Amino acid sequence: MVKIYSRRQEMEQALEAELDLVAQxxxxxxxxxxxxxxxxxxxxxxxxYGTALNYEGELANLGEKVNEAxxxxxxxxxxxxxxxxxxxxxxxxxxPFPEDSDYLQAGAALGIVLKKQATxxxxxxxxxxxxxxxxxxxxxxxxESMHRPAIKQxxxxxxxxxxxxxxxxxxxxxxxxxxxxxxxxxxxxxxxSTKNLIRDIHTLLADVTDYMTLYEGDVLLVGTxxxxxxxxxGDTVRIDIEGIGSLENKAVxxxxxxxxx
Amino acid sequence: MKRARVAIDGAIHExxxxxxxxxxxxxxxFTEDHVTWLPPVEPGTxxxxxxxxxxxxxxxxFNAPKEPLVFLKGPNTFLGHNGSSxxxxxxxxxxxxxxxxxxxxxxxxxxxxxxxxxxxAGYTVANDYAIRDYLENYYRPNLKVKNRDTLTPIGxxxxxxxxxxxxxNLKLKTSVNGKVTQQGHTSDMVFSIPxxxxxxxxxxxxxxxxxxxxxxxxxxxxxxxxDEVITEIEGIGQLRNYIISDKELVT
Numbered sequence: 001m002v003k004i005y006s007r008r009q010e011m012e013q014a015l016e017a018e019l020d021l022v023a024q025x026x027x028x029x030x031x032x033x034x035x036x037x038x039x040x041x042x043x044x045x046x047x048x049y050g051t052a053l054n055y056e057g058e059l060a061n062l063g064e065k066v067n068e069a070x071x072x073x074x075x076x077x078x079x080x081x082x083x084x085x086x087x088x089x090x091x092x093x094x095x096p097f098p099e100d101s102d103y104l105q106a107g108a109a110l111g112i113v114l115k116k117q118a119t120x121x122x123x124x125x126x127x128x129x130x131x132x133x134x135x136x137x138x139x140x141x142x143x144e145s146m147h148r149p150a151i152k153q154x155x156x157x158x159x160x161x162x163x164x165x166x167x168x169x170x171x172x173x174x175x176x177x178x179x180x181x182x183x184x185x186x187x188x189x190x191x192x193s194t195k196n197l198i199r200d201i202h203t204l205l206a207d208v209t210d211y212m213t214l215y216e217g218d219v220l221l222v223g224t225x226x227x228x229x230x231x232x233x234g235d236t237v238r239i240d241i242e243g244i245g246s247l248e249n250k251a252v253x254x255x256x257x258x259x260x261x
Numbered sequence: 262m263k264r265a266r267v268a269i270d271g272a273i274h275e276x277x278x279x280x281x282x283x284x285x286x287x288x289x290x291f292t293e294d295h296v297t298w299l300p301p302v303e304p305g306t307x308x309x310x311x312x313x314x315x316x317x318x319x320x321x322x323f324n325a326p327k328e329p330l331v332f333l334k335g336p337n338t339f340l341g342h343n344g345s346s347x348x349x350x351x352x353x354x355x356x357x358x359x360x361x362x363x364x365x366x367x368x369x370x371x372x373x374x375x376x377x378x379x380x381x382a383g384y385t386v387a388n389d390y391a392i393r394d395y396l397e398n399y400y401r402p403n404l405k406v407k408n409r410d411t412l413t414p415i416g417x418x419x420x421x422x423x424x425x426x427x428x429x430n431l432k433l434k435t436s437v438n439g440k441v442t443q444q445g446h447t448s449d450m451v452f453s454i455p456x457x458x459x460x461x462x463x464x465x466x467x468x469x470x471x472x473x474x475x476x477x478x479x480x481x482x483x484x485x486x487x488d489e490v491i492t493e494i495e496g497i498g499q500l501r502n503y504i505i506s507d508k509e510l511v512t
Contacts, residue, residue: 084306
């Protein structure tokens with residue numbers, strides 16, 4: 001059993017609960033439910049910051065390009081971006097599939113949820129600032145160039161599914177060694193692990209808060225692994241992170257008949 | 262009407278301008294120097310335009326972009342009028358950027374240029390400081406340059422849209438220690454306010470209190486600890502800011 005924080009769609013109040021990952025049950029105030037019986041809202045969060053190029057394989061894929069134009073040098077500081085509030089999407093909610101793209105890519109990210117204001121956090125104190133961990137699908141329209149901020153590719157409505165819950169940090173033993181799997185329509189399409197991060201979780205938190213304050217509830221994504229799987233309208237995307245849970249969403253195109261199918 | 266958010270005697274208040282003074286909802290009136298100015302709205306999603314004045318793009322040796330170059334800012338970076346912005350002692354190139362800030366007033370999706378102003382609540386002034394020492398070419402301009410704590414002063418007033426006849430026809434000006442260093446005109450924007458609202462709302466939903474910082478004209482100069490920087494836009498206001506060194510933060 002692990003302690004989680006979650007919000008049900010029926011209730012604004014975030015509740016502490018006990019999650020049994022093996023039995024797939026959640027116990028709220030001594031009532032036990034099958035996780036599939038519950039409808040989860042987006043957890044109570046602040047600003048969501050993503051980190052790019054923080055998996056060894058992702059940087060390796062760029063290869064020599066990091067020394068060529070337009071990049072000219074390998075990245076020094078964490079490569080960050082913001083997933084704005086219009087992108088937030090609950091577990092099991094539909095991801096609106098845009099009309100101007102044939103494919104989307106799934107960005108399977110472990111999200112660090114901040115416990116309190118974090119400014120210039122020393123690495124050896126980073127753990128004190130982490131409330132817990134959640135799962136984020138950093139959805140993007142595939143794009144090759146990382147030269148300019150990818151707002152049009154990353155900031156569409158519903159492009160940031162988050163949840164279903166936040167697992168308390170004290171129940172996550174080794175956040176820097178968690179297996180991540182992505183399934184499209186139940187077929188496994190990607191496997192990786194947070195042990196392949198370039199900056200581990202504490203280093204990332206220290207380097208980011210060196211110049212940028214994170215607040216209680218802000219979410220810092222540790223990165224997305226190389227070769228993200230693509231999906232199309234009608235597909236169901238599921239991200240499993242070991243010890244955290246499963247985040248599942250379906251991509252739904254706008255129907256010309258005004259009815260979502 | 263000009264509106265502000267201020268802290269007085271331990272509480273946060275909304276205020277309106279009356280004869281150069283601030284009038285609170287409870288009727289009390291204060292002079293400008295008796296309040297702590299906060300950003301005039303609590304920022305939602307904040308969009309910033311890079312290279313949106315052709316002359317400024319040239320100054321930085323770029324061609325003006327064909328599509329808007331947009332980046333986002335987080336809540337940590339904003340600071341009210343008369344605030345102090347922190348300059349790292351190690352930096353060699355920090356400069357100001359005077360920008361017209363457009364505050365969204367209602368939810369906007371797929372808005373056409375012709376209707377864009379219907380979705381605007383009003384305008385304020387922003388100073389989008391950059392520290393070029395930290396520039397890297399990944400998602401440039403990167404957050405280490407543009408989203409540092411305290412480096413985006415905004416205010417003092419939110420001026421109602423109705424009070425600004427044509428926001429695309431305003432003078433901008435920056436002074437450092439009383440000397441004018443930057444002058445420009447909003448009519449020189451590459452992508453106009455209606456264009457930007459149509460562009461952004463074509464692929465995402467804009468919400469009330471989202472803000473668009475529309476870019477800066479040419480005339481960048483380096484600033485240093487101890488400087489007083491005033492960014493000013495005709496009819497909108499004068500935003501004052503002081504620069505302090507990060508050395509002064511160490512106790």
